[in-house]
Amino acid sequence: xxxxxxxxxxxxxxxxxxxxxxxxxxxxxxxxxxxxxxxxxxxxxxxxxxxxxxxxxxxxxxxxxxxxxxxxxxxxxxxxxxxxxxxxxxxxxxxxxxxxxxxxxxxxxxxxxxxxxxxxxxxxxxxxxxxxxxxxxxxxxxxxxxxxxxxxxxxxxxxxxxxxxxxxxxxxxxxxxxxxxxxxxxxxxxxxxxxxxxxxxxxxxxxxxxxxxxxxxxxxxxxxxxxxxxxxxxxxxxxxxxxxxxxxxxx
Ligand code: MLT
Numbered sequence: 001x002x003x004x005x006x007x008x009x010x011x012x013x014x015x016x017x018x019x020x021x022x023x024x025x026x027x028x029x030x031x032x033x034x035x036x037x038x039x040x041x042x043x044x045x046x047x048x049x050x051x052x053x054x055x056x057x058x059x060x061x062x063x064x065x066x067x068x069x070x071x072x073x074x075x076x077x078x079x080x081x082x083x084x085x086x087x088x089x090x091x092x093x094x095x096x097x098x099x100x101x102x103x104x105x106x107x108x109x110x111x112x113x114x115x116x117x118x119x120x121x122x123x124x125x126x127x128x129x130x131x132x133x134x135x136x137x138x139x140x141x142x143x144x145x146x147x148x149x150x151x152x153x154x155x156x157x158x159x160x161x162x163x164x165x166x167x168x169x170x171x172x173x174x175x176x177x178x179x180x181x182x183x184x185x186x187x188x189x190x191x192x193x194x195x196x197x198x199x200x201x202x203x204x205x206x207x208x209x210x211x212x213x214x215x216x217x218x219x220x221x222x223x224x225x226x227x228x229x230x231x232x233x234x235x236x237x238x239x240x241x242x243x244x245x246x247x248x249x250x251x
Pocket of ligand 1: 203
């Protein structure tokens, strides 16, 4: 039987796993049926991986999950790479999307320089190890304030990245390098949408979020002060109350 509550599908970023959403899955369970799967190859997922996992392929996995669970319509909430995947999902199955939350992400494609960096990341995952990537990447995800006030989050993120398999990291990096610009998908979006970012996100500077919110006919931008790339962890209370209010709007 269909549930009157919305289903909220959280899509994690790169190279992370479903535990990214731990502060949301319990807190928002009173207002939504929450799904927070591991993307192919990450976390506990052990499905076979192609050399490059495109955003379309991850989206197809998520569609299969919804079909399996008998869920017709969802609110998608994707962070960073999770946002790329949410946009790929929306492009293919707009009728399955009742609301869209794009966090710390962008709708534009990689530059040539960005694509070259993805290849280097894929090679380094095998040649140097994911723990080396983890040590370099973790500090870039959090704001200086977060690092000062919640030093434990840095170790948490480093550990989350370090435990991912090199195959999954490489496949995702190469898949991200192939993604197209999807501003046109946002312009065609007919459902309520939220773009959330952090004022200190150096990886996805504010103009990228602004351009997404402007492209969305029913979109709104929310900037969480002092947070960087991981708004859901760095500004958990504000993030959760923003999502909670949005769910009411969607329902
Ligand atoms: C992420 O957090 O998913 C990544 O920063 C996305 C990217 O590398 O483009």
